[in-house]
Amino acid sequence: MPPGLLPRSLRQFDAFAKPLKDFRIQTVSGAFLSIISLFIILVLFTWEVADYISPSVKQEIIVDISRNRHMSISFDIIFPLVPCYMLSVDSMDISGEQHSSITKEVNKTRVLKDGSGVDFDSNSEKMKALEQKRDRNYCGSCYGAGAEDNQCCNTCESVLEAYRVRGWTIPDPDVFEQCKDEKEAGSLAAINQEGCRLVGQLGVNKVAGSFHIAPGKSYGQGHVHVHDLMAFSGKRFVLDHKIRRLSFGDTYPGQINPLDNTNMSDSTESPMISYFLKLVPTIYSDFSEKPLVTNQYSVTWQVKSTSLTGGSDGIPGVFFNYQISPLLVKLTKERRSFLHFLTNTCAIVGGVYTVASLLDAFVYRSSCFLAKLNGSLRESASSSS
Known part of the structure; x- marks a missing residue:
C-alpha cells in the first residue's frame, strides 16, 4: 500500500466535517448564544458537582x-x-x-x-455551715417514715422522699426540723415552688x-x-x-x-x-x-x-x-459513582452545545432569508418605478 493511502482512505469516515476558515462566518447572535450556553453549562456543572459530593438517601419500606x-x-x-x-x-x-x-x-x-438549675454551689456552702452547727453524731428523724428504725434523714429531701416511698400524706415541709433549719440557713428555697x-x-x-x-x-x-x-x-x-x-x-x-x-x-x-x-x-x-x-x-x-x-x-x-x-x-x-458523574457532565456539555447550535443555525438562516426577501422586494419596487 503506497504511503499516505491509509490516512486518505480513513478521511471518508470523518463525521466532523471542517469547513475552510475562509468560509466560517461569525455573527453577533452566535456570540450571544455562545455566552448564554457557557453560563448554562457552568451552572449545571456546579449543580452536578454539588449533587455528586452530597450523598443521597435511598428509602425502602419492608x-x-x-x-x-x-x-x-x-x-x-x-x-x-x-x-x-x-x-x-x-x-x-x-x-x-x-x-x-x-x-x-x-x-x-x-x-x-x-427552668434554670438551683445554685448547688451556694447551697453546699450553706449546708456545710448548717452541718457545723449540728452535733457531729446528728441523726435526723424520719418521723416514722424510715425503712428501718435507726434510719437517719439528715436533709429535707430525704424526709420528703421517705414520706413519698411510704405513701404517707406529706404536710407542709416547714413542720419538719430539717426543712425548717435549711430554710432558715438559706440553703432551701420554698421547696414547693421548685x-x-x-x-x-x-x-x-x-x-x-x-x-x-x-x-x-x-x-x-x-x-x-x-x-x-x-x-x-x-x-x-x-x-x-x-x-x-x-x-x-x-x-x-x-x-x-x-x-x-x-x-x-x-x-x-x-x-x-x-x-x-x-x-x-x-x-x-x-x-x-x-x-x-x-x-x-x-x-x-x-x-x-x-x-x-x-x-x-x-x-x-x-x-x-x-x-x-x-x-x-x-x-x-449512597454516593454516586464517578462514572455516573462523568456521564452526566458530558451530557450537559453536549446537550447545551447541540441545542445552541440548532438555535444559531435557525437564527442565521432566518436572518439570511429575511435579508434575501427584503432585497427581492426592493428590486420589485425599483422595477415598478
Missing part, C-alpha cells in the same frame, strides 16, 4: 422481621412547677412487664420556675406499651399498676412541662423527633396529659460498617381533667403511649 426485641427510650423533660420529690417514673407494656418508681435510670435535678428536670434512658421491650411521669407512689398489684396519691391529698398539680428531648433509640443525622423542644401548657386542673405515639422501626446505614437501629415516630395528644381519687377519670400525670408499626423503613446513604 416488613419488620427483625429479632431485636428491645429498644431504649431517652428523654429530657422539665416540670417547672412540680418538685422532684412528688414525681415518679413508671413503665409498662402489653407483655405484662412493669417497672415502678424507676430511679436507677432516671436522674432528677431540682430547678427553679424559669420544679424538676428528669433525664433518663429506659430499656423496654419492643412491643406496645407506655411510660409516664406522675405524682405519688406507684407499685404493682398482681398485673395491675397502682398509683397512691394519698400523700398529696388536697393538692392541685400544674403539670406544664417542656420536652427537651424524646427519642426511641439513637438519632441518625437529619432525624426529626416531633416532640423535641415542645412546650406544653394547659389551664386544666390536675390534668392527665396523654401523648399517643406511632413508632416506625428504622435502620439507617451510611458509609460505616454498622447500621444504626432506631425508631421514627408521629404523635398526637389529649388533655383531660382528673381527680386525685383516680377511677375512670384517670390520674394526673404525663403519659406516653406508643404503638409499633409492623413495617420497617431502611434508609441507605
Whole structure:
C-alpha cells in the first residue's frame, strides 16, 4: 500500500466535517448564544458537582422481621412547677412487664420556675455551715417514715422522699426540723415552688406499651399498676412541662423527633396529659460498617381533667403511649459513582452545545432569508418605478 493511502482512505469516515476558515462566518447572535450556553453549562456543572459530593438517601419500606426485641427510650423533660420529690417514673407494656418508681435510670435535678438549675454551689456552702452547727453524731428523724428504725434523714429531701416511698400524706415541709433549719440557713428555697428536670434512658421491650411521669407512689398489684396519691391529698398539680428531648433509640443525622423542644401548657386542673405515639422501626446505614437501629415516630395528644381519687377519670400525670408499626423503613446513604458523574457532565456539555447550535443555525438562516426577501422586494419596487 503506497504511503499516505491509509490516512486518505480513513478521511471518508470523518463525521466532523471542517469547513475552510475562509468560509466560517461569525455573527453577533452566535456570540450571544455562545455566552448564554457557557453560563448554562457552568451552572449545571456546579449543580452536578454539588449533587455528586452530597450523598443521597435511598428509602425502602419492608416488613419488620427483625429479632431485636428491645429498644431504649431517652428523654429530657422539665416540670417547672412540680418538685422532684412528688414525681415518679413508671413503665409498662402489653407483655405484662412493669417497672415502678424507676430511679436507677432516671436522674432528677431540682430547678427553679424559669427552668434554670438551683445554685448547688451556694447551697453546699450553706449546708456545710448548717452541718457545723449540728452535733457531729446528728441523726435526723424520719418521723416514722424510715425503712428501718435507726434510719437517719439528715436533709429535707430525704424526709420528703421517705414520706413519698411510704405513701404517707406529706404536710407542709416547714413542720419538719430539717426543712425548717435549711430554710432558715438559706440553703432551701420554698421547696414547693421548685420544679424538676428528669433525664433518663429506659430499656423496654419492643412491643406496645407506655411510660409516664406522675405524682405519688406507684407499685404493682398482681398485673395491675397502682398509683397512691394519698400523700398529696388536697393538692392541685400544674403539670406544664417542656420536652427537651424524646427519642426511641439513637438519632441518625437529619432525624426529626416531633416532640423535641415542645412546650406544653394547659389551664386544666390536675390534668392527665396523654401523648399517643406511632413508632416506625428504622435502620439507617451510611458509609460505616454498622447500621444504626432506631425508631421514627408521629404523635398526637389529649388533655383531660382528673381527680386525685383516680377511677375512670384517670390520674394526673404525663403519659406516653406508643404503638409499633409492623413495617420497617431502611434508609441507605449512597454516593454516586464517578462514572455516573462523568456521564452526566458530558451530557450537559453536549446537550447545551447541540441545542445552541440548532438555535444559531435557525437564527442565521432566518436572518439570511429575511435579508434575501427584503432585497427581492426592493428590486420589485425599483422595477415598478
